Amino acid sequence: MTATTLVHSAAQLVRVDADGFDTVENGAVAIEDGSIASVGPTADVSREYPIENADTEVDASGQTVLPGYVDPHTHAVFAGERVDEFTAKLHGTSYQEIQSEGGGILSTVRAVRESSLAELTDHLLKHLDVMVAHGTTTAEIKSGYGLSLESERRLLKAIERANDLHPIDLIPTFLGAHAVPEGQDADSYVDRVISEQVPAIASDDLATFCDVFCDEGAFTREQSRRVLEAGLEHGLTPKIHAEEFARLGGAQLAADLDAVSADHLLQATSEDAAAMADAGVMPVLLPGTAFTLDTEYADPTLFEAVGLPVAVASDFNPNCYSQSMEFAMALACHKMRMTPKDALCGATRYAAEALALEDGTGTFADGAPGDLVVADVPRFEYVPYNFGVKTTKTVIKGGEVVYDE
Numbered sequence: 548m549t550a551t552t553l554v555h556s557a558a559q560l561v562r563v564d565a566d567g568f569d570t571v572e573n574g575a576v577a578i579e580d581g582s583i584a585s586v587g588p589t590a591d592v593s594r595e596y597p598i599e600n601a602d603t604e605v606d607a608s609g610q611t612v613l614p615g616y617v618d619p620h621t622h623a624v625f626a627g628e629r630v631d632e633f634t635a636k637l638h639g640t641s642y643q644e645i646q647s648e649g650g651g652i653l654s655t656v657r658a659v660r661e662s663s664l665a666e667l668t669d670h671l672l673k674h675l676d677v678m679v680a681h682g683t684t685t686a687e688i689k690s691g692y693g694l695s696l697e698s699e700r701r702l703l704k705a706i707e708r709a710n711d712l713h714p715i716d717l718i719p720t721f722l723g724a725h726a727v728p729e730g731q732d733a734d735s736y737v738d739r740v741i742s743e744q745v746p747a748i749a750s751d752d753l754a755t756f757c758d759v760f761c762d763e764g765a766f767t768r769e770q771s772r773r774v775l776e777a778g779l780e781h782g783l784t785p786k787i788h789a790e791e792f793a794r795l796g797g798a799q800l801a802a803d804l805d806a807v808s809a810d811h812l813l814q815a816t817s818e819d820a821a822a823m824a825d826a827g828v829m830p831v832l833l834p835g836t837a838f839t840l841d842t843e844y845a846d847p848t849l850f851e852a853v854g855l856p857v858a859v860a861s862d863f864n865p866n867c868y869s870q871s872m873e874f875a876m877a878l879a880c881h882k883m884r885m886t887p888k889d890a891l892c893g894a895t896r897y898a899a900e901a902l903a904l905e906d907g908t909g910t911f912a913d914g915a916p917g918d919l920v921v922a923d924v925p926r927f928e929y930v931p932y933n934f935g936v937k938t939t940k941t942v943i944k945g946g947e948v949v950y951d952e
């Protein structure tokens with residue numbers, strides 16, 4: 548017996564697939580056994596998949612149907628909050644000053660080390676509920692608030708558990724080199740990441756990607772190279788936090804190592820973009836970070852100029868406290884001057900490419916996972932245009948309604 552889900556009568560359906568982007572009035576999507584089976588005008592789709600035969604039927608009249616959002620860069624597994632630092636930042640204390648006083652990442656590390664696997668998992672599940680309510684159906688999550696083998700492993704196990712318990716598909720990334728732990732120096736910590744953490748995490752199959760924070764106050768380009776090469780040796784594909792506060796050459800390193808993505812890129816240059824284009828490294832831009840730090844935004848036109856598409860992510864973490872891809876898309880348009888179409892493609896198909904997902908995730912291609920958002924707006928441009936409000940009304944994951952307002 549096949550199970551069919553039919554979403555029909557949408558004011559607008561946004562067809563994103565590997566070849567392009569178009570919109571259909573009075574659109575419908577049929578999902579069969581969890582995968583996209585038919586997309587087009589309701590009259591055509593319902594001829595093959597009659598409404599009365601559907602196991603699940605969603606009438607999307609007056610609404611817009613889009614592929615489920617893919618968030619390709621989050622630090623969603625953590626403990627503790629940093630709301631007090633938020634107030635300090637508003638009074639002019641910089642991110643680096645907070646960090647140097649033992650706050651920032653290191654305060655989250657202390658909270659994580661005191662938390663059990665069950666506590667970390669519960670905390671993550673609460674955030675995933677918020678993410679799905681804003682339309683996210685697939686998300687990357689990084690470790691990096693443990694900074695020791697034992698606590699990094701616990702974070703990655705929490706991701707693994709939450710992935711089993713929650714409808715959002717989670718892609719785990721090992722980010723042991725997120726910061727230098729208190730009382731250690733960067734070089735000897737990198738030695739430990741390479742000799743202890745990478746081999747154990749890889750052999751436990753707890754991560755797909757290996758990431759590193761290549762920046763001033765974190766890790767140099769050479770240290771970053773050592774971490775990513777160790778990951779590669781153990782089968783972990785490189786990703787990198789590059790050129791966020793300072794331009795240390797992380798984007799070029801990403802190109803050298805054929806990283807799947809280079810993320811942040813606020814200080815990147817056109818040379819960096821050209822090197823990334825040659826190597827096929829996806830730029831991932833995180834406008835929420837610039838918003839919360841009140842800095843300049845990354846420049847998507849650098850990448851457009853060399854023919855690279857751009858992925859958009861939330862960067863959800865205790866310093867950038869928004870789980871919403873709707874808000875990330877709004878910022879991409881309002882602050883980085885991306886078009887609504889480019890922001891949406893950045894939050895769907897290109898975000899999936901930044902995670903090396905090749906099963907059609909983030910698109911309505913035939914056979915792609917049956918993941919979609921029904922947004923309570925008449926056309927897709929309203930999602931970023933109508934900033935600061937939730938437009939997601941219904942979310943379908945693998946053909947099942949997993950969120951309904």
Ligand SMILES: [Zn+2]
Pocket residue numbers: 620621622788862
């Ligand atoms: Zn990050």
